[in-house]
Amino acid sequence: MDRLLFAIESFKNVQELIRFIDQKAGAVLVIYGFILTVFVDFAKKLQFVNPFEMGGFFSVFHSIATLLLGIFLAGMLLYKIYILVAKILRPRLAGNYDPGKMSVYYFEHIAQNKAVYMETFHHTQDDKLVDEVLEQVFEVSKIMTQKSERLCHVMTSLFSTIVALLVFILLVEIF
Template sequence: MDKNDLLQFNHSNIQELIRFIDQKAGALLVIYGFLFTATIEYAKKLSFINPFNLNNGFITTLSIVELVTGLLLIYLLIYQIYIVLFRIIKPRHASNYTQEELSIIYFDHISKQNKFEYINHIEQLPEDNLKTFIQRELATQIHEISSIMSQKSKNLNSLLNYLFFSIFLLLFFIFISNFI
């Protein structure tokens, strides 16, 4: 395996891992949809009470705990959906290029040039060390997508922790609603 094969393998592998994380995030959206639906369905069955008219402090306390739990659960679910949509699934742009650098393989840089500028850029590539130039471009791209992959992975890991807490809150919410 030479450098080009290694670089192309790394690039393809990281791109595949990014797609895999995006698919997991999509699956999490489905789970959050179920959790949100279950929360709304149990919330529909609740009746509002005036805590100042009740003499039973236990029911009043339980009602307030249920309200806080329900609001926290809804907030947490909305926050998690936001993270999935805007921190994982939403496409990212490179952040480690300077303003003057134009990569010949990065889609955003290619799209910022008109067709003739890009063709001219390709035609002006150095023939004598083209292989080294392409290797450098691929290595730079690998660095960029590795940063994107790392951030998506961190966000997905934290979402899995939030998911567990959300399921616990939903079960607690359901449990409390059966007493009121």
């Protein structure tokens, strides 16, 4: 297989994996949105009272536990949604190119100046084109790695978020 063709196929493969990660992140975002909706619906049922005017230790403990769990759950949900939107789904630009270097394969560099792009492209030898593609493969691989790690973190904590929501619902409804 030709080296340039192999490099381009590697680039396409990583790009496809990034699309797959973005699709997963979108699905997980929908799940977190559903959890947030359920949380808000049950939080509306809460009545704020002075725990020191309530009778009995159990009532005071229940009130404080519900408040603290609600605050914790709201913070966790907002943080996870932030990670999904700002750190996974938000488009990324390359961060590893040398300043002043013009890549003939990276869209941001191409969009800067048509004339410089065309001149650079026409004067670039074939073996250098392979290097250009490989640099872009490196860039998208870094992006893919970051997105994968963050999505793994968000998905790993999904179960604990659901458990916390169920406990919150139990505290709101039963007591």
